[in-house]
Amino acid sequence: MAILSKIRDRSMFLILIVGLALFAFVLDPSSIQQFFSATKANSIGEVNGENIDREEFAKLVENYKSQSGGRVSQMQAVNAVWNNLVGEKIFQSQLEGAGIVVGEKDIWDAMVALPEIQNSPLFKNEAGLFNEEKLKEYIANMKADAEAGNSQAWLNWLETEKSIKQNLERQAYTSLVSAGLGASLKEGERDYLYQNTKIDAQFVYVPYATIDDNAAKVSKEEIQKYLEKNSKRFKSEATRSIDYVRFDIVSSEEDDESVRKEVANFINDREEFSSAANTKVQISGLKNAQNYEAFLSDNRSDLAIDNNYYYKIQLPAAIADTIFSGSVGDVVGPYKDNGYYKISKIVDFEQVPDSVKSSHILVPYAGAVRSTSLKTKEEAKKTADSIFALVKNDKIKYTEIADQINTDPTKGKGGDIGWIRKDQAFSDSFDKDFANFIYKNPAGSIAVVETAFGFHIIRVDEQKNSEKAVKLVSFARLINPSEVTENSVFEKAETLASNLANGEKLEDLSKKKNYTVQSAKNLKVLDENIPGLNIQRPIVIWAFSNERELGDSKRFDVDVNGKRGYVVVVLQAKTEKDGLVANADVLAKIQPELINKKKAEMIKAKIKGTTLEEIAKNTNTTVNVASSVTLLNPLLSGVGNEPSVVGAMSTIKLNEVSNPIEGNKKGVFAVKVVKRDAPVKLDNYDMYRNRIIENLKARSFQLFQVLEETADIKDNRGSYY
Numbered sequence: 001m002a003i004l005s006k007i008r009d010r011s012m013f014l015i016l017i018v019g020l021a022l023f024a025f026v027l028d029p030s031s032i033q034q035f036f037s038a039t040k041a042n043s044i045g046e047v048n049g050e051n052i053d054r055e056e057f058a059k060l061v062e063n064y065k066s067q068s069g070g071r072v073s074q075m076q077a078v079n080a081v082w083n084n085l086v087g088e089k090i091f092q093s094q095l096e097g098a099g100i101v102v103g104e105k106d107i108w109d110a111m112v113a114l115p116e117i118q119n120s121p122l123f124k125n126e127a128g129l130f131n132e133e134k135l136k137e138y139i140a141n142m143k144a145d146a147e148a149g150n151s152q153a154w155l156n157w158l159e160t161e162k163s164i165k166q167n168l169e170r171q172a173y174t175s176l177v178s179a180g181l182g183a184s185l186k187e188g189e190r191d192y193l194y195q196n197t198k199i200d201a202q203f204v205y206v207p208y209a210t211i212d213d214n215a216a217k218v219s220k221e222e223i224q225k226y227l228e229k230n231s232k233r234f235k236s237e238a239t240r241s242i243d244y245v246r247f248d249i250v251s252s253e254e255d256d257e258s259v260r261k262e263v264a265n266f267i268n269d270r271e272e273f274s275s276a277a278n279t280k281v282q283i284s285g286l287k288n289a290q291n292y293e294a295f296l297s298d299n300r301s302d303l304a305i306d307n308n309y310y311y312k313i314q315l316p317a318a319i320a321d322t323i324f325s326g327s328v329g330d331v332v333g334p335y336k337d338n339g340y341y342k343i344s345k346i347v348d349f350e351q352v353p354d355s356v357k358s359s360h361i362l363v364p365y366a367g368a369v370r371s372t373s374l375k376t377k378e379e380a381k382k383t384a385d386s387i388f389a390l391v392k393n394d395k396i397k398y399t400e401i402a403d404q405i406n407t408d409p410t411k412g413k414g415g416d417i418g419w420i421r422k423d424q425a426f427s428d429s430f431d432k433d434f435a436n437f438i439y440k441n442p443a444g445s446i447a448v449v450e451t452a453f454g455f456h457i458i459r460v461d462e463q464k465n466s467e468k469a470v471k472l473v474s475f476a477r478l479i480n481p482s483e484v485t486e487n488s489v490f491e492k493a494e495t496l497a498s499n500l501a502n503g504e505k506l507e508d509l510s511k512k513k514n515y516t517v518q519s520a521k522n523l524k525v526l527d528e529n530i531p532g533l534n535i536q537r538p539i540v541i542w543a544f545s546n547e548r549e550l551g552d553s554k555r556f557d558v559d560v561n562g563k564r565g566y567v568v569v570v571l572q573a574k575t576e577k578d579g580l581v582a583n584a585d586v587l588a589k590i591q592p593e594l595i596n597k598k599k600a601e602m603i604k605a606k607i608k609g610t611t612l613e614e615i616a617k618n619t620n621t622t623v624n625v626a627s628s629v630t631l632l633n634p635l636l637s638g639v640g641n642e643p644s645v646v647g648a649m650s651t652i653k654l655n656e657v658s659n660p661i662e663g664n665k666k667g668v669f670a671v672k673v674v675k676r677d678a679p680v681k682l683d684n685y686d687m688y689r690n691r692i693i694e695n696l697k698a699r700s701f702q703l704f705q706v707l708e709e710t711a712d713i714k715d716n717r718g719s720y721y
Helices: 002-009 011-027 031-036 054-067 074-098 104-112 132-147 152-179 185-196 220-229 253-264 292-298 317-324 377-391 395-405 432-440 483-501 506-513 537-543 584-606 612-618 643-649 686-698 700-710
Strands: 043-047 050-053 198-207 239-248 270-274 279-283 331-337 340-352 355-363 416-421 446-451 454-464 467-478 517-524 553-560 563-575 623-629 667-677 713-715
Touching: 043 054, 043 074, 050 054, 050 074, 054 074, 074 152, 074 700, 104 152, 132 152, 185 686, 198 612, 198 643, 220 584, 239 483, 239 506, 239 537, 239 553, 253 331, 253 340, 253 467, 253 483, 292 467, 317 331, 317 340, 317 467, 355 377, 355 395, 355 432, 377 395, 377 446, 377 454, 432 446, 432 454, 483 506, 483 553, 483 563, 506 517, 537 553, 537 563, 584 667, 612 623, 612 667, 623 643, 643 667
Parallel strands: none
Antiparallel strands: 043 050, 043 713, 198 623, 198 667, 239 517, 239 563, 270 279, 331 340, 340 467, 355 416, 355 454, 446 454, 553 563
């Protein structure tokens, strides 16, 4: 009713808006969209005036995320798709200008040459050789499936073709540019002289460090003037800096004790009232339970049954001694382990090797992991059983068949997988069924075992370092914060946010409440990672919102590595794109430079005299010697790398004292060159010319970077993601 009342109150306003919109539509139907939006609502950006449609871009992002199997974040997918599209559009205009065209035959030839195509069993004939007709048939079948409604494989194939075409185009363009790179023999001669002319000199060196920084202070006006003069170098991206206080929702001591008591209640049998039986019934505890899977399921254990065997060193220290000195049927706990309270019952002891050497023959089927086989599951099982009958008592035959049909790295090794440690075998990267067979059967065992990859004929070849291990069944309850604890943490975060909204300062409140304030400096508009919080894209979006002002604050719900909590954020600093703001990073770059400039002028005023000896005396320094210095290796003894000083040495007149020369970072120099030994002239400078050309071609990877810098790119990603 309240909403309807508000609509009635504003009915005149709504009529006016709709009326204006319809009027705009009558004048120009296309203007109705512009009426409601001053921006290009369907544009994610532009490259050299060519629009990138927002809806198409969003589809590409979702497709990229799908193909990655969820291994990339939203912004990683957005950035990858954007970079690909920008590259595609930048190169397209260059290709058109250069007249480069890649035809269908070029694409087909490149595709057929791919190792994954050449080596795929799908495209081989009975002799095991690549058959182009099988590839054509495979593509035709994919297209037919797409027309029947199953289009994913066909779309993926089209993307592969597109990628191949783009690579061919870029290779052709890069080759064309590389072919135009060259150097003259004169350039080769100059490079030869540059590398081999040796200079002997004397110099006086007055370090910048001889003047205190306080004597060469730089004013804000000087910094700003320097920024404006070097605007291209220091124009920045838009950035935001925030301070935040993090409130983690963690269990209290009371929560901990409550879970411990709950878990302890499941050790022994207990009586509970059954509404179905309308009487008290006896419920088995872990000590007397027989069906462990049912026990864990019925009592809603937070961890499922674990049938693995563990060495003593693999158990929590709190229970390891008790377990290995106990007997089958004993129950230990409650004990804390990795965020859970547990009770554990000893089910079995066994001697288990720490590593196993095994071999396999794999018969995959359609639909199995990494399989390209067209066999049905039933056909694969029948084949595996036939092979098993041939090889179970014949090691030579086993090796021959493994080398014939295996396609993994064991091909050519008789199916030998090598030694697998127990921790490797039972990790997430190894197949569980394979691991169970090789670790639960003695050396010499051989059998057909189905895994996620198909049917294996597995042979256990050797086992070593057998050690006593235990099998446990454990009931577990995750130690979670209670509702009371969550409410308490929320109240603290909300109170801080409220106080900040009322004008109080974060610095004052943090001192009063002993909060830890953390900072995230110079966040960029497309960032998603915040130091200390991991991926928190909503905070970045909030900080870059157009209406955001310095000092604004907000509370956010966060999840950091599976731990829930709250963060109260305050916007502390902001710079806009292409702004010339002397932030901490900029100051760190230019302040030393400006201070040294001032020091250089002060030192130059002290450098008086017509000889180096006089200058050394007036500046309280000594005359130093530089021998066999080259432009290629501009190291001055006792000083270090000074290319600008050695560069000056290559041109000043012999035996004349130079004017003061500012070094890169060390100090100011006065120099006298006593000898320049040019190298012996060569009959031909081809080697040096060719070296210049090779160096130029080696930098062809910078081609796209240059094209991107000169392109007119409008990027609106920050407005939508």
